[in-house]
Amino acid sequence: MSSQPLSTRQRLIEAALELFTAQGVSSTTTRQIAEKAEVNEVTLFRNFGNKHGLLLAVLEESAAFKNLGESLVRRATPPGNVYQALKDYASDSLHALERVPEFVRSVVGEADQFPAENRRALGRGVTEANRYVAQYLATVIQQGHLNTYLPAEKLASLLNGMILGYAVIEFTSEFHELWEDRDDFLENLVELFLHGAMSFSAESATESLSGSFITREVADLPAGLVHEILRQARKSGVQDYALAYVLFGGGLSVTEIVNLQRSHQIYDTQGHFLQITTPGFVRQVPVNQWILGNRYGSYTNNPLTKWLKSRKDSQPAMFLNGSGQPISESELQVHWRTWTEGLLTPQGQPPAIAQAQQTWCVEMLMRGISLENLSILTACDRSQLQPYAKRAREKAALEQAIRLDHKTG
DSSP: OTTHHHHHHHHHHHHHHHHHHHHOSTTOOHHHHHHHHTSOHHHHHHHHSSHHHHHHHHHHHOOHHHHHHHHHHHTTSSOOOHHHHHHHHHHHHHHHHHTSHHHHHHHHHTGGGSOHHHHHHHHHHHHHHHHHHHHHHHHHHHTTSEEESSOHHHHHHHHHHHHHHHHHHHHHOSSOOSSSSHHHHHHHHHHHIIIIIEEEOGGGOOSOTTSSOOOSSOOOOOHHHHHHHHHHHHHHOHHHHHHHHHHHHHOOOHHHHHTOBGGGEEEETTEEEEEEEETTEEEEEEOOSEETTEEOSOSSSSHHHHHHHHOOSOOOBSSBOTTSSBOOHHHHHHHHHHHTTTOOOTTSSOOOTHHHHHHHHHHHHHTTOOHHHHHHHHTOOHHHHHHHHHHHHHHHHHHHHHHHHHOOO
């Protein structure tokens, strides 16, 4: 007997949510709800007082946004990809709202008809969603992965406010042309949010483009310095030349290079590619024969193919140390320091090996690759690549200014 009232209550809440979703709050009568729940209308009044009391229960007992928030919080440790976590949260929130468009329209359009208690319930629902987002942001900020000048609670309010604003506009108007589509809104929302109210901290930067974060300061190397590094690597031996060639021609990180296998090379007269394998993901990247204006062989005959063809051993690793074992990251760093000894960047600093990857990204953008396609090649989202796009635009502007200066009257 004790479980019967709970069962009845739940049936009424589910019936109300279904009818509110299909036809709105105002158009739904208590008689319709009672009939759908297969109870007497008096039972509805006994449990909830009236229709607005039932609406209050629907708002307070819905677990959809609580579950979304808890899922986001779980992604804070380890922090992973902040851009993707926030985009997934925004996307999932919109999916939840899109499942009940009539309910959203009704709640928004008829809010002034609701008792104060119901409006407070709406406010508590939004606050609950905010609490989880704020908890996630506070965690990644505390871990040093993001910088911001606003409290986490305010940032959460901004994000959820924009998500709700999108839903209200989409559900209540047509032909507004504010964004191309849902994906366009989501992508620009998170990019604006991260780059406007927040930024990646210097401590979170890594040498790998495919890591969780990317450096905000892009320091690509000038062509003359790159060609000198390649020349010095060639003097150090056939493997050194191949290593430098892959660094500047393939845009790989140190970690990706030391994990390469001989079988990861794919080439013919039409192209030269390397297969990069990471947990749960495989991608291919091109190895450019042209590097900053100079050609380094062909697709079938270049520093890398020459090194592999010279091999007489059976070791599967693509690059080896002096003992014939797979080269380590620290050993590759030693090779880099040998090639760059005595060389300085325009900033007066010794070249860092991570700058080879940055140089490749900027060069690819300068040569016309789209940000979307570069995202595919690097396994990074567009937000992480924005600093590279900015640097490429800066270089393009300088080159245009130089060309204009060379023109005669």
